[in-house]
Amino acid sequence: MSDHTSAVATTARVxxxxxxxxxxxxxxxxxxxxxxxxxxxxxxxxxPMCFDRGELVLNDRDVLLGYVAGTPFYIDHRQFEAWKHxxxxxxxxxxxxxxxxxxxxxxxxxxxxxxxxxxx
Amino acid sequence: MTLTADLVDVExxxxxxxxxxxxxxxxxxxxxxxxxxxxxxxGRWVPPVGGRYMPNISPVNxxxxxxxxxxxxxxxxxxxxxxxxxxxxxxxxxxxxxxxxLNRIADAIEANLEMLAVAESWExxxxxRETLAADLPLAVDHFRYFAGATRSLEGRSTEIDKDTVAYHxxxxxxxxxxxxxxxxxxxxxxxxxAPALAAGNCTVLKPASPTPWSILxxxxxxxxxxxxxxINIVTGPxxxxxKALASSPRIAKIGFTGETVTGRLIMQxxxxxxxxxxxxxxxxxxxxxxxxxxxxxxxxxxxxxxxxVLYAFNKGEVCTCPSRALIQESIYxxxxxxxxxxxAAIKQGNPLDVSTMVGAQNSAQQLEKIESYVKIGREEGxxxxxxxxxxxxxxxxxxxxYFQPTVLKGNNRMRVFQEEIFGPxxxxxxxxxxxxxxxxxxxxxxxxxxxxxxxDGSRAYRMGRAIKAxxxxxxxxxxxxxxxxxxxxxxxxxxxxNHQMMLEHYSQTKNLLVSYSPKALGFF
Numbered sequence: 001m002s003d004h005t006s007a008v009a010t011t012a013r014v015x016x017x018x019x020x021x022x023x024x025x026x027x028x029x030x031x032x033x034x035x036x037x038x039x040x041x042x043x044x045x046x047x048p049m050c051f052d053r054g055e056l057v058l059n060d061r062d063v064l065l066g067y068v069a070g071t072p073f074y075i076d077h078r079q080f081e082a083w084k085h086x087x088x089x090x091x092x093x094x095x096x097x098x099x100x101x102x103x104x105x106x107x108x109x110x111x112x113x114x115x116x117x118x119x120x
Numbered sequence: 121m122t123l124t125a126d127l128v129d130v131e132x133x134x135x136x137x138x139x140x141x142x143x144x145x146x147x148x149x150x151x152x153x154x155x156x157x158x159x160x161x162x163g164r165w166v167p168p169v170g171g172r173y174m175p176n177i178s179p180v181n182x183x184x185x186x187x188x189x190x191x192x193x194x195x196x197x198x199x200x201x202x203x204x205x206x207x208x209x210x211x212x213x214x215x216x217x218x219x220x221x222l223n224r225i226a227d228a229i230e231a232n233l234e235m236l237a238v239a240e241s242w243e244x245x246x247x248x249r250e251t252l253a254a255d256l257p258l259a260v261d262h263f264r265y266f267a268g269a270t271r272s273l274e275g276r277s278t279e280i281d282k283d284t285v286a287y288h289x290x291x292x293x294x295x296x297x298x299x300x301x302x303x304x305x306x307x308x309x310x311x312x313x314a315p316a317l318a319a320g321n322c323t324v325l326k327p328a329s330p331t332p333w334s335i336l337x338x339x340x341x342x343x344x345x346x347x348x349x350x351i352n353i354v355t356g357p358x359x360x361x362x363k364a365l366a367s368s369p370r371i372a373k374i375g376f377t378g379e380t381v382t383g384r385l386i387m388q389x390x391x392x393x394x395x396x397x398x399x400x401x402x403x404x405x406x407x408x409x410x411x412x413x414x415x416x417x418x419x420x421x422x423x424x425x426x427x428x429v430l431y432a433f434n435k436g437e438v439c440t441c442p443s444r445a446l447i448q449e450s451i452y453x454x455x456x457x458x459x460x461x462x463x464a465a466i467k468q469g470n471p472l473d474v475s476t477m478v479g480a481q482n483s484a485q486q487l488e489k490i491e492s493y494v495k496i497g498r499e500e501g502x503x504x505x506x507x508x509x510x511x512x513x514x515x516x517x518x519x520x521x522y523f524q525p526t527v528l529k530g531n532n533r534m535r536v537f538q539e540e541i542f543g544p545x546x547x548x549x550x551x552x553x554x555x556x557x558x559x560x561x562x563x564x565x566x567x568x569x570x571x572x573x574x575x576d577g578s579r580a581y582r583m584g585r586a587i588k589a590x591x592x593x594x595x596x597x598x599x600x601x602x603x604x605x606x607x608x609x610x611x612x613x614x615x616x617x618n619h620q621m622m623l624e625h626y627s628q629t630k631n632l633l634v635s636y637s638p639k640a641l642g643f644f
Contacts (some may be wrong), residue, residue: 017507037381038225038381039379039380039381039382040379040380040381040402040539040540040565043123046489046492046539046541047485047491048488049382050549051385056381056384056385056388057388065561076381077567078378078611079565082535082538082539082565083535083539085500086496086535093484093485093488094484095483095484095485096174096329096330096360097329097357097358098302098328098329098330098358098485099359099362099378099379099382100358100359100362100363100366100382101358102359102360103357103359109485111485111488111489111492113492114492114496114535115499116499116500
């Protein structure tokens with residue numbers, strides 16, 4: 001996979017709120033290493049999918065956006081092109097996750113909020 | 121099945137035009153609600169092995185109204201046991217009998233149409249006028265279509281030489297896994313179950329975590345009609361039981377409708393088990409309006425205006441939502457003025473009121489996501505032409521998840537033009553000519569649906585062929601008749617649904633190569 005994190009020296013492409021960092025640490029303590037993959041469309045779209053590390057087989061073009069609480073965060077390379085002008089802020093919100101994502105604790109799920117840092 | 125245009129033709133409509141249905145479970149409701157629901161396995165209601173249940177919320181008021189099984193992989197195994205026990209007999213059932221069962225399912229849905237329509241509205245948040253006129257009638261027709269389609273499917277035989285014949289038979293795959301989304305819980309179940317059963321397979325179906333209940337009401341309706349074990353339904357979190365089902369070595373195929381990363385996982389699990397998969401994923405469908413739609417102020421223009429406003433159908437929670445409107449520059453101001461007036465007239469509120477046009481988003485998660493996208497759109501420089509906020513509703517439903525029908529004007533490079541918001545949010549932009557319309561339409565990762573509106577038949581044809589999407593609605597939108605193949609180009613999915621060809625996707629070919637000659641080959 002490509003590492004695009006070097007392209008932005010000053011601003012991380014993905015960051016996590018303290019609540020998300022805490023949830024990730026607890027989940028790692030419970031299950032072992034994790035990975036995130038940014039979802040892109042349809043029913044559960046736009047949520048960060050959290051899996052056991054290695055659950056989703058990565059391809060050579062998946063982009064490593066960065067790390068949140070030590071957990072790698074990936075995005076599809078085509079989606080990266082559409083999203084690269086925004087910073088992703090990972091947070092936690094109530095309710096079960098959708099898709100096959102692991103929950104962020106009891107009855108909570110991870111969410112991705114976007115913050116614009118340059119014009120499209 | 122058209123949507124609003126046919127409302128008046130629907131049998132249940134005249135008597136319910138000004139009606140507000142009583143919420144399920146309350147005195148006088150057409151829908152009964154039990155406090156707790158088990159899994160439907162082997163024709164029986166089976167408690168989850170782990171004994172755990174999860175609350176089920178109605179998005180109409182945001183309140184818990186029942187509990188459903190919070191299943192674990194052990195429950196998936198029980199369902200697979202039941203399906204495998206039923207498979208040989210169901211696979212060997214004669215075509216007339218198999219078709220008769222599908223027709224009986226259709227009849228049972230039809231006989232309970234109002235009850236299921238209200239249940240579906242309460243479960244999902246969609247307006248009951250849609251479930252009465254679209255979701256449920258389409259589900260009925262889907263079972264009937266596949267009852268007929270399976271009778272007309274023929275194998276082929278080939279005369280290789282005068283004494284050698286190759287016979288080809290369609291045989292069932294076996295037990296299949298099916299995972300459906302929250303946006304059309306019953307209709308998506310019909311899309312999945314009907315072809316699988318028609319082709320002689322048994323199914324283990326997992327409804328979406330936010331919408332597990334209406335499908336269980338469907339199971340109550342058909343439990344005495346379908347042989348035990350042919351349809352099995354297991355509810356629970358996707359990360360646990362969705363994965364257990366999709367990665368099970370005991371399924372012969374996995375069918376999935378949902379989001380792209382999960383679609384990738386599904387195909388990965390299928391590859392690891394060497395089984396086929398069908399995945400129907402997201403979209404960001406363009407809806408293109410050429411200047412000639414305004415050549416006259418007539419019925420057709422009125423239809424085109426409604427065609428744009430159809431982005432708000434099912435509150436935008438549709439994979440094919442026409443969420444990008446491309447309008448020819450020369451008519452933009454006049455056309456949008458008419459469209460915005462139509463959008464401003466949308467009645468939003470209690471989905472159980474038959475006059476409500478836009479109901480509640482399916483979950484708090486969806487509502488938050490929509491808000492987040494509108495914020496991103498504004499930051500990117502999009503102009504909000506209407507809506508843009510959570511909707512105020514009556515106090516009895518204020519805990520529900522309501523978002524105003526919204527229009528953002530911007531350009532195709534913005535995230536709100538590139539990502540599926542899954543809400544009543546339209547991104548609108550302009551184009552100069554046909555070439556630019558095609559370029560913008562195809563500048564997307566997705567390719568599920570598209571709409572073209574023009575009075576020029578040749579242009580409609582050229583556009584339809586040039587747009588890279590699995591379905592191009594031409595002078596219409598959001599029609600989903602059985603018999604019209606549905607599925608995605610690009611990353612919108614692999615495979616097709618809604619058509620007789622589905623029977624091929626749920627069958628495998630048996631070739632009998634038969635020699636009628638007494639002569640040896642002569643090698644040994």
